[in-house]
Amino acid sequence: MRVKAQFGMTFNLEKCIGCNTCTVACKNVWTNREGAEYMWWNNVETKPGIGYPKQWENQQRWQGGWVKEGNRLRLRYGGRPAMLSPFFPFFNPHMPEMADYYGADVYTFTYDDLHTPQQGTQQPVARPKSMVTEEEDIPLTWGVNWEDNAGGAHITGKYDVNFRGMSKEEHEAYLRFRDVFYFYLPRICNHCLNPACVAACPSGAAYKREEDGIVLIDQQRCRNWRYCITSCPYKKPYYNWRTGKMEKCILCYPRVEHGLPPICFHSCVGRIRSFGVILYDLDRVEEAALAEERDLVRAQREIILDPFDPQVIEAARANGIPDDWIDAAQRSAPYKLIKKWELALPLHPEFRTLPMLWYIPPLAPIITSIGQCSPDEQDIFDMDKPSSGPLLGLDELEKFRIPIKYLANLFAAGNEDEVKKSLLRQLAIRHYERSIRVDGKPNTEVLARVGLTEEDAKGIVRALSLAFYHERFVIPTTKREAADLSPYTERGFAGFAAMSPWAPVPRRKSYYKSRHTPEKEYE
Amino acid sequence: MFDNFFFVGLPYIAILLFVLGLAYRTLTGFKTFYRGKPAWGAWGDFLWTTRSTGFFGRATIGPAALCLHWGLIVLIVAHLIGFIGGAANWGGWVSFFRWTGMFGGVLALYGACWAFVRRLLSAQLRAMSTLEDYIVLLFLIVTLALGLYHSIVQFVWGVSYPVGRWLVSLFTLQPDASWVATIPLTMKLHIIIAFTFLAYFPFTKLVHAFSYPLAYITRPYISMRRYVGVKK
Numbered sequence: 001m002r003v004k005a006q007f008g009m010t011f012n013l014e015k016c017i018g019c020n021t022c023t024v025a026c027k028n029v030w031t032n033r034e035g036a037e038y039m040w041w042n043n044v045e046t047k048p049g050i051g052y053p054k055q056w057e058n059q060q061r062w063q064g065g066w067v068k069e070g071n072r073l074r075l076r077y078g079g080r081p082a083m084l085s086p087f088f089p090f091f092n093p094h095m096p097e098m099a100d101y102y103g104a105d106v107y108t109f110t111y112d113d114l115h116t117p118q119q120g121t122q123q124p125v126a127r128p129k130s131m132v133t134e135e136e137d138i139p140l141t142w143g144v145n146w147e148d149n150a151g152g153a154h155i156t157g158k159y160d161v162n163f164r165g166m167s168k169e170e171h172e173a174y175l176r177f178r179d180v181f182y183f184y185l186p187r188i189c190n191h192c193l194n195p196a197c198v199a200a201c202p203s204g205a206a207y208k209r210e211e212d213g214i215v216l217i218d219q220q221r222c223r224n225w226r227y228c229i230t231s232c233p234y235k236k237p238y239y240n241w242r243t244g245k246m247e248k249c250i251l252c253y254p255r256v257e258h259g260l261p262p263i264c265f266h267s268c269v270g271r272i273r274s275f276g277v278i279l280y281d282l283d284r285v286e287e288a289a290l291a292e293e294r295d296l297v298r299a300q301r302e303i304i305l306d307p308f309d310p311q312v313i314e315a316a317r318a319n320g321i322p323d324d325w326i327d328a329a330q331r332s333a334p335y336k337l338i339k340k341w342e343l344a345l346p347l348h349p350e351f352r353t354l355p356m357l358w359y360i361p362p363l364a365p366i367i368t369s370i371g372q373c374s375p376d377e378q379d380i381f382d383m384d385k386p387s388s389g390p391l392l393g394l395d396e397l398e399k400f401r402i403p404i405k406y407l408a409n410l411f412a413a414g415n416e417d418e419v420k421k422s423l424l425r426q427l428a429i430r431h432y433e434r435s436i437r438v439d440g441k442p443n444t445e446v447l448a449r450v451g452l453t454e455e456d457a458k459g460i461v462r463a464l465s466l467a468f469y470h471e472r473f474v475i476p477t478t479k480r481e482a483a484d485l486s487p488y489t490e491r492g493f494a495g496f497a498a499m500s501p502w503a504p505v506p507r508r509k510s511y512y513k514s515r516h517t518p519e520k521e522y523e
Numbered sequence: 524m525f526d527n528f529f530f531v532g533l534p535y536i537a538i539l540l541f542v543l544g545l546a547y548r549t550l551t552g553f554k555t556f557y558r559g560k561p562a563w564g565a566w567g568d569f570l571w572t573t574r575s576t577g578f579f580g581r582a583t584i585g586p587a588a589l590c591l592h593w594g595l596i597v598l599i600v601a602h603l604i605g606f607i608g609g610a611a612n613w614g615g616w617v618s619f620f621r622w623t624g625m626f627g628g629v630l631a632l633y634g635a636c637w638a639f640v641r642r643l644l645s646a647q648l649r650a651m652s653t654l655e656d657y658i659v660l661l662f663l664i665v666t667l668a669l670g671l672y673h674s675i676v677q678f679v680w681g682v683s684y685p686v687g688r689w690l691v692s693l694f695t696l697q698p699d700a701s702w703v704a705t706i707p708l709t710m711k712l713h714i715i716i717a718f719t720f721l722a723y724f725p726f727t728k729l730v731h732a733f734s735y736p737l738a739y740i741t742r743p744y745i746s747m748r749r750y751v752g753v754k755k
Contacts, residue, residue, distance in 0.1 A: 084739060090592040097581045098647065105647060132579075133646040199744035202736035207746040223734040224572040241579070241651050244572030244728070 001281050003305060003316040005325050006193065006213030006356055007251065007475075008278035008334035009265075010344045011186055012464055013362040014426065015272040018184035020044050020145065022264035022273075026188075029263050030250070035242025037131040038098065038106040040144045041249035042264040044186040047410065048160040048175070049147035051185075053100040056235040057161050057348065063094040064233030065196050065351030066289065073289055073352060075200055077230045083202060094230045098132075103141030105130040132241075150182035162409040174403065181401040183362040185410075186272075188264060189236040189249035190347065190355030191215050193280060193303075194289045197248070200231035205246070211478060212277075213356065214251045222246050233351035257478035265473060274463070274472040276332030277325055278339075278356065279305040279316055289352045296349035297411075297418045303354075304339045307332070328476040333463055334358065341452070341460055343422050345411035360464070361407045361419055363426050394427055394449060425450045425460070432457050529715050530700040534693055537722035544725025545733060573731040574656065576638075579647040584638065591634025591663075597627030609687025617683045625674055632667040635660055655727050662720040669713040682710050 026042040045051045055061055063077040077083070077094060098105060109126035117124035129136045147156055157163075157175040166174075173179055191208075195215050198206040205221035206228055208214070217228070217237065222245045228237040229246070237248040252262035260266065265273045284303045291299035305312045307329035316326055329335060337344045337360065344358035397404060397420060404416050404423075412418040428450040435443030447457050463471070551568045577584055601623040608616020639660040642648045673679055689702035703711065724730070 080739065080744075084736070086596075091585050091589050092577075093581065093585065095577065095581065097578050099580075130647075133650045135646060195745065198746055201746070202739040203734065204736070204738055204742060204746050207748045210747045210749050220569055222572070223731065223736075224575060225736075226575065239575075239578050243569070244574035245569075 001305075001312075001315045002283050003279050003312060003319045003321060004213070004282045005211065005316075005321050005329065006278050006280055007191065007256065008276060008304075008332065008338065009188075009191075009357040010274050010334045010337045010360060011357065012272040012274075012360040013183055013185065014360060014464075015270045016044070016184040016186055016362075017270050018044050018046065018148065018186075019269060021267050021269050022186060023144070025263045025267035026249075029252070031247075033242075035240040036238070036247060037108075038101050039238040039240075039247060041236070041238075042186065042188045043144050044184055046147045046150050046153070046182050047185050048153055048157040048162065048182065048406070049150070050156045050159050051147070051187075052144045053096040053235050054142065055100075055159055055161075056096075057233075058159070059233055059351070061094070062096070062230065062233070062235065064231055064235070065348075065353055066194070066199075068290055068352065071290065073194075073286070075196060075231050077200065077227065083200070083227060089225065092226065092230060095226060096229065096235060100142075102143055104139045105132050105135070107131060107138060107140060107143075110136060150180060153180060153182065162406050164409055165405055165414060166403070174406075179401075181403075183402060185347075185359075186264075187234065187236075187347070188262075188357065189215060189251065190234060190353070190357040191249075191251055193285050193354035193356060194352065196231040196233065196351070196353050197228035197237050200227040201225065202227065206237075209253075212253075212256070214253050214256070215248070216250055216253070217246050217248055219243075219245050219247075233348065233353065234355075256475060257480070259475045259477045261473040261475060271467070271472065274333035274337065274467070276334045276474040277307075277329040277476065278332060278335050279307050279312060279321070279326075279329050281305055285354060289354055293350055293413045294415050296352070296413045297345060297415060300346055300349060300354055301339055301342065304335070306339070307335065322476070322479055324476045328474045331471075331474045333467065333472055333474065336459065336463060341425065341456060343425060343460070345418060345422060347411060348413070349411075350413035359411055360426070361411055361422050362402065363423060363430075394424055394431070394446065397423060421450070425452060428452065429457055429460050429464075433461060526700040526704055529711070530689065530703050531693075531698040533715065533718050533722075535698075537718040540722040541725055545730065548725055548730050549733070568730075570728070571730055571734065572728060574651075574653075574728050576642070576648055576651070579645060579651065580641075583641060583645075587634045587637035587641070589634070590630040591638060594627045594629070594631025594634055597623060598631060601627055605683040606687040606690050609683030609685070610691045611687070612684065617681065620683055621674065621680050625671070628667055628671045628674070632664065632671060635663040635667060639664060658723075659727050659729060662716065662723070666713060666716050666720060669709050669716065673707065673709045673713065677707070677709065679707055679710075682706050686710075686714070 022042045023040060023044055027040065030041060031037070031039040040052065043052050051057065056064075059065055059076060065076055066073045067076045075083075078088065082088060107128045108131050110129050111126050113124050114126055127137050128140050130138045147153065154175045154177070158171070163171040163174070174181065191213055192215065193213070195206070195208060198208055198215060200206075201217075202225050203221055203223040205218040205223070207216060207218065209216065224239075224244050224246070226239055226246065228248075229235065229239060237246050240247050252260075252264075255262060255266075261273075261275045265275050281303045288296075288299040288303045307313070307316075307326060313326055316329075317323070334344070338358045344360050346355045346358050349355075400423070404419055405414075407419045407423075408414050408416040428446045429452075431446040432443055432454075435441065435446070442454065444454050447454060452460070548568050548571065577588070601620045604616050605620025605624065608614070608620065639657070642652050642656065642660070673682075685702045685706055689699065692699040692702060703714070
């Protein structure tokens with residue numbers, strides 16, 4: 001058992017209102033630069049739909065992720081020998097281009113025209129303007145939030161691969177206005193345990209940090225092979241056309257290292273996101289990635305270790321994980337939501353990258369028609385009406401407006417049982433809470449039916465609806481003091497590359513010899 | 524005098540710049556030898572990239588990109604064979620160079636021309652292009668055109684014999700420009716421009732030709748690093 005720490009994340013889709021505050025925060029902090037205009041390290045998609053870039057989930061088209069070949073994993077785009085062969089590098093058709101991200105070109109609007117209007121016969125308008133060529137009045141045919149609130153779902157929904165396993169009629173029926181459903185899917189880089197982008201990077205620029213599992217791309221070492229875009233099944237690395245380097249979500253590591261959550265987590269107004277340390281067994285990652293499709297969710301949960309288990313704690317200490325990290329793992333909200341209560345599910349586990357961003361599938365709404373299960377005034381004001389009404393019974397999952405099959409294809413590689421378990425547990429919690437409020441006595445029978453204890457239920461209610469900032473985000477700081485580089489000699493120099501201790505500029509490396517850590521060269 | 528400058532001085536300067544420039548670009552990719560091991564880092568060669576244009580229209584560059592790169596590979600191999608054959612007076616090798624070079628030249632010229640035209644036609648590519656991108660393509664186009672003009676239009680073949688011996692004289696450090704004094708002007712221009720290009724090469728994005736990922740052959744799929752590479 002080799003215990004590693006990793007930052008895990010959960011998004012509660014039940015509560016996501018698709019406001020894109022996360023997206024805007026991320027954009028303003030990281031990607032409002034030339035060459036990065038079209039990058040959305042965080043974006044919120046509406047499902048059903050084909051997303052950003054177009055059809056990113058369709059691996060027939062983009063060749064991302066891993067495939068299981070017998071007892072081995074292979075990158076779908078090509079194994080190592082294929083990628084090293086001279087036939088591969090000069091042209092790669094499986095790579096999104098600007099047209100797949102933004103139709104014609106990434107655009108802004110001529111807002112200046114609003115500030116300095118000429119006198120005219122009509123109101124001044126802001127016209128679309130390309131952010132690459134500065135050409136105006138370019139056609140707008142796609143964008144990061146093109147499908148917001150199921151706009152155009154009747155067209156793009158036909159290409160949504162998550163309807164697989166349904167008949168054509170059923171698929172089309174779900175896209176009709178009367179039966180349409182939608183929910184939001186906020187996406188950032190999943191910082192996978194088995195990242196295909198890292199595996200596909202020939203130059204070794206993409207890497208996973210050992211301490212916290214953040215996946216980064218070394219800008220100096222990147223040689224622009226762009227295999228990471230092809231191989232990442234979530235299409236989260238982006239090509240910076242100005243610098244010619246690949247960029248991706250950095251999980252705001254400058255913030256995380258100092259104990260603050262990433263900016264998209266921090267800014268989430270719905271408080272749907274939680275962030276914390278997860279301990280996992282590095283030796284069993286491959287085993288989990290090789291599980292049968294049906295077992296993928298279970299296998300991925302299994303390699304997550306119980307931070308209260310004395311054996312795990314001992315192994316973690318032996319592997320150099322500091323005590324405050326173990327403590328953080330014990331208080332971690334994602335650990336409970338993923339492993340303890342089994343509410344959260346990974347996005348597309350069938351890509352076998354073992355994503356560490358887990359989603360709690362959305363519960364609402366239910367199918368209603370006049371006179372049947374439709375909430376009327378009576379229901380809203382008269383809470384003594386438990387048998388029918390807005391609250392779904394545990395055996396009425398078929399009344400879900402969102403087909404379970406769809407959620408299963410999205411979050412459990414088609415295994416409906418995993419999705420049902422999560423949904424039923426959320427439903428049971430509602431019944432339990434309702435029984436406390438309405439009946440005045442807690443209904444533990446409904447909890448027992450879904451395998452939860454009353455303590456679990458209280459914890460879930462707390463975690464999903466009441467949790468404070470410090471409960472949702474338990475983030476131990478990075479052990480900078482253990483690094484060889486001392487902040488003391490770095491002050492005034494950090495960020496100036498030419499003044500790093502290794503640069504040719506002569507620089508004092510030590511003011512005095514360190515008594516505490518004599519092996520350090522820089523103090 | 525001119526011959527001595529262009530066929531003795533220039534080649535040496537170009538080769539020296541090529542080798543030293545490449546070495547410099549490669550070594551700046553390393554921070555230093557830290558604790559006895561080469562360490563990549565902060566002031567590495569950020570500009571070592573292909574600055575690919577496929578992002579703004581992959582379909583329109585596909586065949587041209589393949590033709591350009593494969594054409595150049597064929598040309599490099601064919602030139603080597605031709606020069607060796609010429610120096611050693613092996614007619615078969617020189618003939619091989621003639622036909623393969625023609626094939627590779629046509630491929631590469633098509634690729635380079637289309638890449639250049641595409642850069643001019645597409646507004647997005649004009650926006651992303653730097654002067655270097657155009658210069659590099661123009662160098663390629665002129666060199667390829669001169670070579671092809673010489674071999675396809677003028678039907679003057681067999682230049683490999685004197686050029687091969689001249690190259691041998693260069694590499695044995697007994698440079699003798701008189702070997703190439705009598706070759707046609709188009710061929711002289713071809714050689715001069717090619718060597719100028721060679722000198723310019725390491726200071727452009729073309730260094731990407733030297734980024735074959737040797738480490739990828741042996742390294743595990745998932746690379747992991749401890750932060751900033753300074754922890755023991």
